[in-house]
Amino acid sequence: MTKAIKLLTALPRKQRERLLELAQEVSFPEDTRIFEAGGTADRFWVIRSGAVHLDQQVTPHRRITVATLGAGDLLGWSWLFPPYEWDFGAVAFSQVRAYEFDGAAVLALCVEDPLLGLSLVRTVAEILAHRLEVTRGRLMEQYTMPRRGI
Structure with missing residues (x-):
């Protein structure tokens, strides 16, 4: 399996600096719901610390964790694609510190600087491809493990 791609370290230095000019430092206490599936996706975060x-949601009373993100990881990509709604929910597993980015401001910067826009979209695509690979691996493990007696 390939190593996880970190958004800010994957971008060239000048593009990273331009993007960080739009960042706001935020924090979320443990157990804070950051967003809910189906909600409006108008921002994203890069996690600085925490998980x-x-x-x-799989039933009205049950949620399953599909991924755990940590320092350096991109949280939220739905701001980039219509219909701009979250596909999953997100909750702080521990105290979280992050850089928060307004999606509209980042998209405007991408129009102004097409090379930054291309780098950003390419990097987000690589992150999503990696997460899909990890999920596929988990599913294969789950369904190819020998079953115990009935």
Whole structure:
């Protein structure tokens, strides 16, 4: 499996600096719901410290964790694609510190600087491809493990 891609370290220095000019430092206490599936996706975060669980509601009373994100990870990509709604929910598993970015401001910067826009979209695509690979691996492990007697 390939190593996880970190958004800010994957961008060239000048593009990273331009993007960070739009960042706001935020924090979320442990157990804070950051966003809910189906909500409006108008921002994203790069986690500086702590852990966030991405989850999916599977029944009215049950959620499952589909991924855990930590320092350097991108939290939220739905701001980049219509219909601009979160596909999963996210909750702070521990105290979280992060850089928060306004999606509209970042998209405007991408129009102004097409090379930054291309780098950003390419990096987000690589992150999503890596997460899909990890999920596929987990599913394969789950369904190829020998079953015990009935």
